[in-house]
Amino acid sequence: MIKIEHLQKKYSNVTPLKDVSTEINDGDVISVIGPSGTGKSTLLRCINMLEKPTAGRIWVDGEEITDPSCDIRKIRQKMGMVFQSFNLFGHMTVIENIMLAPVKLLGKSRQEAYDKGMELLHMVGLAQKEMNYPDELSGGQKQRIAIARTLAMDPEVILLDEPTSALDPTMVGEVQSVIEELAGSGKTMMIVTHEMAFARAICNRVFFMDEGGIYEDGTPEEIFEHPVRENTQRFIWKSKILEFDIKSSNYDFRALFGEIDNFCLKNRTALKMSNHIRLVVEEMVIQLMLPVLEDPDINVTIEYSAVKENSKVTVKSNGHAFDGLRIENDLAVSVLKGIISDFHYERLDEGELRNLIIVELK
Amino acid sequence: MGRSMNLKHRIPLVVLSTFVMIAAILFFAGRIYAAGNSESTEQFATATLGVLTGTTCGTDAEKSFPEANIKYFNTLADLLEVLRSGKVDAMIMDQGTTRYLQIENDDLKMVGDVLSAIDMAPAFPKTEKGRELCEKYSEFTRKICEDGTLEEIDGIWFGRDESLRTVLDYENLPDTNGTLTIAVDASLPPFAYMKDRNVVGYDVDIAARFCEEYGYRLKVSNMSFDSILAAVETAKCDLASCGITVTEERAESMLFGEPVFKSGNIVVVSDGESAASSGGGNDNEENLSFAESIKQSFEKTFIREDRWLLFVKGIVNTLIITLLSILLGTALGFGVFMACRNGNPVANGITRVSMWLVQGMPMVVLLMVLYYIVFSKVDIAGIFVAVAGFTLTFGATVFGLLKMGVGAVDKGQYEASCALGFSDRDTFFQIILPQALPHITTAYRGEIISLIKATSVVGYIAVQDLTKMGDIVRSRTYEAFFPLIAVTVIYFVLEELLARMAGRIEVGFNPKRRTREEILKGVNTHDKN
Numbered sequence: 016m017i018k019i020e021h022l023q024k025k026y027s028n029v030t031p032l033k034d035v036s037t038e039i040n041d042g043d044v045i046s047v048i049g050p051s052g053t054g055k056s057t058l059l060r061c062i063n064m065l066e067k068p069t070a071g072r073i074w075v076d077g078e079e080i081t082d083p084s085c086d087i088r089k090i091r092q093k094m095g096m097v098f099q100s101f102n103l104f105g106h107m108t109v110i111e112n113i114m115l116a117p118v119k120l121l122g123k124s125r126q127e128a129y130d131k132g133m134e135l136l137h138m139v140g141l142a143q144k145e146m147n148y149p150d151e152l153s154g155g156q157k158q159r160i161a162i163a164r165t166l167a168m169d170p171e172v173i174l175l176d177e178p179t180s181a182l183d184p185t186m187v188g189e190v191q192s193v194i195e196e197l198a199g200s201g202k203t204m205m206i207v208t209h210e211m212a213f214a215r216a217i218c219n220r221v222f223f224m225d226e227g228g229i230y231e232d233g234t235p236e237e238i239f240e241h242p243v244r245e246n247t248q249r250f251i252w253k254s255k256i257l258e259f260d261i262k263s264s265n266y267d268f269r270a271l272f273g274e275i276d277n278f279c280l281k282n283r284t285a286l287k288m289s290n291h292i293r294l295v296v297e298e299m300v301i302q303l304m305l306p307v308l309e310d311p312d313i314n315v316t317i318e319y320s321a322v323k324e325n326s327k328v329t330v331k332s333n334g335h336a337f338d339g340l341r342i343e344n345d346l347a348v349s350v351l352k353g354i355i356s357d358f359h360y361e362r363l364d365e366g367e368l369r370n371l372i373i374v375e376l377k
Numbered sequence: 378m379g380r381s382m383n384l385k386h387r388i389p390l391v392v393l394s395t396f397v398m399i400a401a402i403l404f405f406a407g408r409i410y411a412a413g414n415s416e417s418t419e420q421f422a423t424a425t426l427g428v429l430t431g432t433t434c435g436t437d438a439e440k441s442f443p444e445a446n447i448k449y450f451n452t453l454a455d456l457l458e459v460l461r462s463g464k465v466d467a468m469i470m471d472q473g474t475t476r477y478l479q480i481e482n483d484d485l486k487m488v489g490d491v492l493s494a495i496d497m498a499p500a501f502p503k504t505e506k507g508r509e510l511c512e513k514y515s516e517f518t519r520k521i522c523e524d525g526t527l528e529e530i531d532g533i534w535f536g537r538d539e540s541l542r543t544v545l546d547y548e549n550l551p552d553t554n555g556t557l558t559i560a561v562d563a564s565l566p567p568f569a570y571m572k573d574r575n576v577v578g579y580d581v582d583i584a585a586r587f588c589e590e591y592g593y594r595l596k597v598s599n600m601s602f603d604s605i606l607a608a609v610e611t612a613k614c615d616l617a618s619c620g621i622t623v624t625e626e627r628a629e630s631m632l633f634g635e636p637v638f639k640s641g642n643i644v645v646v647s648d649g650e651s652a653a654s655s656g657g658g659n660d661n662e663e664n665l666s667f668a669e670s671i672k673q674s675f676e677k678t679f680i681r682e683d684r685w686l687l688f689v690k691g692i693v694n695t696l697i698i699t700l701l702s703i704l705l706g707t708a709l710g711f712g713v714f715m716a717c718r719n720g721n722p723v724a725n726g727i728t729r730v731s732m733w734l735v736q737g738m739p740m741v742v743l744l745m746v747l748y749y750i751v752f753s754k755v756d757i758a759g760i761f762v763a764v765a766g767f768t769l770t771f772g773a774t775v776f777g778l779l780k781m782g783v784g785a786v787d788k789g790q791y792e793a794s795c796a797l798g799f800s801d802r803d804t805f806f807q808i809i810l811p812q813a814l815p816h817i818t819t820a821y822r823g824e825i826i827s828l829i830k831a832t833s834v835v836g837y838i839a840v841q842d843l844t845k846m847g848d849i850v851r852s853r854t855y856e857a858f859f860p861l862i863a864v865t866v867i868y869f870v871l872e873e874l875l876a877r878m879a880g881r882i883e884v885g886f887n888p889k890r891r892t893r894e895e896i897l898k899g900v901n902t903h904d905k906n
Contacts, residue, residue, distance in 0.1 A: 065792055092798035102793035106811045106888040108896055115807070116797040129900040146893055161793075168797065 016041045016203055017062060017172065022071035024057050031057040033227030035071070039205070044198045046214035046235070047207045049224035050250060055207040058224070059174045062205070063087075063094050076171075092120055095165030099177040101157040103149035109136070109160050110145040113167045121168065128167070135163040139193050155186025159193050166197075173197065175206040179213075211251075215239050223247045252320035255282045261313040264305050271296070275317065282319050288326060291354045291376050292317055295328050299372065303345065308334045314368055325356070326376040331368035418489035418644050421445060426644075427456050427465035431602040433622040434469040437492040437642045451601070452564055452848050457482070458857035460647045471495060473579075473620060473640040476535050477567040482855070484648045491641025497568075499580070499618035500609045501632040508632060510557070510615060515635035517587045526586070527637070534567040534579040542567075544577045547585040553592035559584050560614035560839070562602040564852030568620035568638075571599075571849045573682045574690075580618040583637055599849075600759075600839035606631070607745065608839070611753040674859035684850050691846030692867060694760060698832045698842065699875070702767035703825060709768055710775025717776075718783075718805070732776065735769045741834045743770070748838040759839040767828060774824050781820075782813030811888060818883040825879050826872050833868075843867060 017039040024032040031054030039045060047055045060066040062073060064080055064087045072081045080090050104112050113132035117123040123131075136142040139159035149157055158178055165173060178194065179187045191213050198204060198217040208214045214221065214235075221238040223231040223246075231238060231247045242248045249256070257278040259271060272293055279289035296315060305311055316329040337360065357375035418441070425446045428434040438447050448465055450456040453474070459465050461484070470478075472491065479485050499514060501507035521527045533541045561569035561576060569578035576597040588595045598614055605617045609631045616634075623633045679685040716724040735743065748762045786809050794804040836845035847864035851857065884890060 063796055065796060088798045088800055091796055094796075096793075096796035098789060098793060098796075100787075100789050102787070102789035104790060104793070104808055104812075106808075106815075111896060116799070119803065119807070120798050125899045126901060129897070129902070146896070148889060164797075 016043070016076065018074040019062075020072045022058070022061060022073060023069045024054070024061060024066060025069040030227060032061070032068075035228045037222070037229055037232065039203065041203055042201055043220050044204045044218045045206070045220045045222055046218040047205060047222045047224060048209070048211065048214055048238075048250070049222075049230070053224045054227060055222075055224050056176050058222075059096075059176050059205060059207055062172075063091050063096055063174060065096075092116075092168055093170050094172045094174065095168055095170035097158070097161050097165055097173065097175040097178050099181050101149070101154070101161045101181075103157055103161055103164070105149055108146050108148055109141070109152075112149070112160060113164045116164070117167050132163070132167055135166050136160075138166075138196075139163050140189070153186060154182045155189045158182065158186075158190045162190075162193055162197070170202070172203045172205070175204065175208075177207050177209065179208065179210060211239070223250065225250070249318070249320075252322045254318045254320045256319075257317040259315055261300060261305075261311060261315065264308075264311060268297075268301065278317065279319070282321065284319055284326070285324075288319070288376065292326055292328065294354070295374055295376065299328075299330055299374070303337075304330075304332055304334075308332065312368060328374045328376065330370075330372045330374075332370045332372075333368050334370065336362045337370055337372075418442075421467055421488075421644060424466035425464070427459055427468040429453065429456060429470070429602075431606070432471070433493075433495060433624055434471065434642050436624075438469045441492045452852055453478075453566075454564075454848070454851035454855050454857055457647075457855050460645075467644050467646045469642050470645045471497075471620065471622070471640045471642050473497065473535070473568070473638055474565065475643065475645050480535070480537055486646055486648055488644045488646055491643050494639070494641045496623045496636035497620045497638040497640060498623050498633040498636040499584070499616050500606075500621050500627070501616050501634060502609050502612035502614075503630070503632050504612055506615070507612065511632050511634045513591060514587060514616065517590065518583070518635035518637055521583070521586070522635075527583075530579060530582050531638075534582065542572065542577060544575075544582045545585040545589055547581070547588060547595035547597075550585075550588055550594045551592065552594035556594040556596050557584075557588060557615045558596045558598050558613075560598045560600060560605045560608045560617040561619040562605055563597075563599045563619075564849055565602070565619050566852065569618075570852060571687065572853075574686055578619065580620060580637065584616070584618055598759075598839050599841060599845075601836050601845075604745070604837050604839060607749045611749045613749065613753065671859075674854075674856055677854045677856065678850055678860050678863055682853075684853075687841075687846045687850060688843070688863075688867065691841060691843035692871070694835075694841055695829065695832055695843040696871065698760060698763045698767060698835060698840070699825075699829050699871075701764045702771050702828060702832075705764065705768040706771025707775050709772030710777075710779060713772065714776050714779040714783075719801075728776070731769075732773045735773050740766070740770065740831055741837050744835065744838050759835070762838055763832065763835040763840050763842075767832060770831075771824070771828055775821075778817040778820055778824070779813065782817040783809055785816045786812045811886075814886045818879075818886055822876055822879040822883065825875050829868065829872055829875060843871075 019038070020036050022032055022035040024030070029052075031052070035054075035058060047058065049055055057066055061068050062075075068081060072079055074080070075090050075094065078090065079085060080087055103109075104115070107115065110129065110132050113135060114125065114128040117128040117131065118125055133142060133145065136145060139162060141156055141159055141163075144152060144156065144160070149160070152160065162178075175194065179190050182190060187210070191210070194206065195213075195217050206214070206218070218235055221231075221233060221235055222229045223238055223242070225246045231242065231244050237243075238247065239251060242251045248254065255278070257275065259274070275293055275296065276289060279292065284292075296317075300313060300315065304313060311332070311334075313330060313332040315331075318327045318329070320326070354376055355374055356377045357373075359371075359373040361371045361373075363369040363371055421442055423444045423446075424442070425448060426438050426442060427448050427450055428438050430449045430451050435447060435449060438445065448459070450459065456465075456468055456470075457478075460468050467488065469492065472487070475485060475487055499511075501511040501514070518527075521530075559581070561578070561581065563569050563571050563576045563578075565578075567578055568580045569576060571577075576599055581597065585595055587593075598608070600608060602619075605619070605621070606627065608614045609617045618637070620638065621627075621633075623636065627633070679688070713724075713728055717728050738746070744763060744766045747766050748759060752762055752765075790808050790812065791804055794808040795801075799807065832842055833844035835842045836848065841849070843864055847860045851860045854860065
């Protein structure tokens, strides 16, 4: 249905899309998620050429739309778009907004367009608003009309660019229910959204976007339950990170502990959790590693997931290989017993810091 | 009239009038050339003196009264008004004009010697054609001077018998040798002025007689005095003659023929006592009630000599200029906006420079540049140059308004329309423009009003619009206020009319005023509701 090859979009100061290649199949309902500024909307807007790609090629139904000779208007007619800010035509009534394109572009009779428009208005629950102007409607109503306007063209693909982001929380539901119904109708859809539960409920495929491209692509189960890649995990689990380097045995640990306390406070971890993180750092770094390292170079990453309510402490250091089992035993017998849910030691094959220890805390 | 009452309480005038009385007696004794009386003009050394713009009086005044405060006025009517109201103590005026003024204005008195003897002569462009015509004209002047015709003409235009003051039907003379265009400022009686909707006068009389003798038809182009000199320099006319004083400086840029009138600039004062009887010659004017004086002014301004026809002609010209400029200017502004809309750098560059030029220039300067420089070689009526000038400025305004209106429409509207599959053109006309127009219609209406008012300067390029007609009438009636207020009232009426028209359009542009039936035209809704 849609094929994208090495798509790139560059602005003078940022490059939201570095290199995107993917294929979207007929009937796919794709949720596009990811942190802000990662090019989710840009990707959507490139697919209907509202943004002109800097490089790369896109095919829709076998036709290359990035080819300058392509009549993009014809493609756009079968590719509806729903905007975050609705963009209903302010000088027209609701029914005119819906009738305009079918009459002018598809050559439908006014009667035909009207009948279809009213049918769609019934579907989105706003038949009685046909004679109202957009500025007389609430945000949720406007967005439902915008969806009806898109559907009036009977598009093969519907692109939804954060359709509920501009809405009052009380109106999100009415729009989501319309989109949900649409998702079940078998149309190809791509929806950029920040509503994870909603994204998961309606789609059969998820694009997690980061680092200028589709960072991870999978089914909702794969992405939401078992994300594989680091950034996806952090995003899905809403992880927050604190990282620091220790390069001397005279390191100011008082300041570091203060920072850890702040980090925990900010992320509203349990008081217990904050103490446990401190303990782990103290035990591993001060008690176990510093005494045996001549010229210490230790990197510590603390990660706290709000979703899973757990923490992970990753320590990388230079020096000889540790005896993994011994560390575990030492830790286990000392104060940490009972607070560690998982322990992992690995000797890496390359790099400066070849000792990798990962501790998970409950 | 009311103002004359106030005058009596002005002490300086009372003092002045004493001198004026003496001057008057001496004056009547010696008529014009006997102005070399013992009366001294020393009293005016530090006085406020009024002069007419564009005449040599200003220079003479500066030379003779270096300490005096000299004020410039554009029309004789204004000058007389300030003289009578005491805003100036005296005016400097040439004897010829003064003699004429004295026919109807007993209060005017000449004081002292002539400041400088002056010759008044027709002016010709410094071209081959101009030189030829100048020679013929001078020959003719010498001839009528010798055979006494000139004296006879003098008697007609400076005499008291109004009925004698007519000229040949110069517009219908046989054009055996072509048509001559003479530039005059028809607000300078007796040299050139409007009477019964025709331009007549001493100079026009001579020109008509010349044309009759030499087989020309005469066409009179009426413009402000400032413009006459420019018109001669740029050969916009064949000659100019309306009491033009010969000066060395002027002779550098134009050719002067044989003088047709010998005169001199002299100090003129108003004798406050008889000022009240000015204008109509009605001795009982002082005792008229306010309503009666209004009635009399109305009669003088509109009824006498069918002057209302002048106003009608002025209104028509003002309306032609305004309406055509609105139409063409809107089309121009819209066209330029469309050319610049998609950011074509060439179109944008040209537009920026032209807008800068057109909007930065005072309207009068723009019109004069167009008339005397850009279209100097083209024989084009001033009214079309006026339309061109106002089309340019109005176009620039419309361009700016459109830019503002379109800029006020959310970018999302454009995107939504494109995303539906509309072309750029359709998007603009169906989505953007209808939403941009309501933002600008109010400002557009204001600009139309401004335009009507702005057209009042077209007198500079020989167009007889409403304002110019008002000036012409004032130069005949010497009433400062009534014609001005009458003109203002007419402007108000015109503005109101145009504003209403524009208001109609505004309503038409408002999509929310449509009824349900209009919106759903051609759709059967019953089966659905």
